Amino acid sequence: MKNIHNRKSWPSRSVFSGKDQTASPTEVSFVDTHVHTRFSDGGATIPQVEEVCRELEIGCLIVDHNEIRGSIKLLDRMKVQTMPSMEVGSREQIDLLMYFRSADEAEIFFRRHVEPYRMKRLYSFLPVSLDYLIEAAAEHEVLISMAHPFGPFWKNIEYGKKRRQVLLRILSQVDCIEVFNGAASMKANRKSQILCQSTGLIPLAGSDSHTVKGIGSVLVGFDQPATSANMYDLINNVKISGIYANGVKKHNFSNTIRIAIQHSKKIVTGKDHSTQAGREITLQRL
Ligand SMILES: [Fe+2]
Secondary structure, eight states: OBOOOOGGGSOOOOOBSSSOTTSOBOOEEEEEEEEOBTTTTOSBOHHHHHHHHHHHTOEEEEOOBTOOHHHHHHHHHTSSOOOOEEEEEOTTOOEEEEEESSHHHHHHHIIIIIGGGOOTTOSSOOSSOHHHHHHHHTTSOEEEEEOOTBOSGGGBTTSSHHHHHHHHHHGGGOSEEEEEETTSOHHHHHHHHHHHHHHTOEEEEEOOBSSTTTTTSEEEEEEEEEOTTTHHHHHHTTOEEEEEEOSHHHHHHHHHHHHHHHHHHHHHHSOOHHHHHGGGOOOOOO
């Protein structure tokens, strides 16, 4: 696996056909697989995500906490190469990144297994077990990635014996490991890479950006053109050429502040961007 590369060395590639802002994007080679928007605790709107992706010539997977609407909105607008995705948190406070083959699969899963359990004052976690979520996901075409396995505090696989046992057991039931997370330390990311190599799981990476500026600071490179139609298969068949990161550190402070403010607001008031943003789009696929 290649490691950290400077974005300046990335090949120049035209992502959009012509100057028409509404034109469907052509294929991309690089995708940020972990971005949060105002549909959960992030700061970016969907048009802002599109603008950044257009500028950087990348694809983007929106993984809002227990929320699929922003991701499907990005897919439906067809300006950025993407696929339906979500970050789902379990009762044990373990985050799983879920990448769905289709919007229909994503909506069915969301309606049955996520929406009924969402909590008014918490973004990240559902009061259901990790086993329940993994079993439910098995009924759908979904790639599951273990997010930031060595993240801070309770997000760390080494945070207590019980947690370690749960996570090690779950490793045999997931497809991918996030080997580079833009919000995690270099040490944590190195440990994730070693864990991934020892398990043979598929390596993924993403900025975990909660701000507009951080989008695209960590990317998965594909060894063939990626589109919304083939991205699921490219990951599933490990058509990955490398993991790329640039400018991560300078975004981390604003990222952390953003998360702290937004989660505090949610705990105190029960209100958030997603309450507002959710009114803009209704899931109507079923
Ligand atoms: Fe995240």
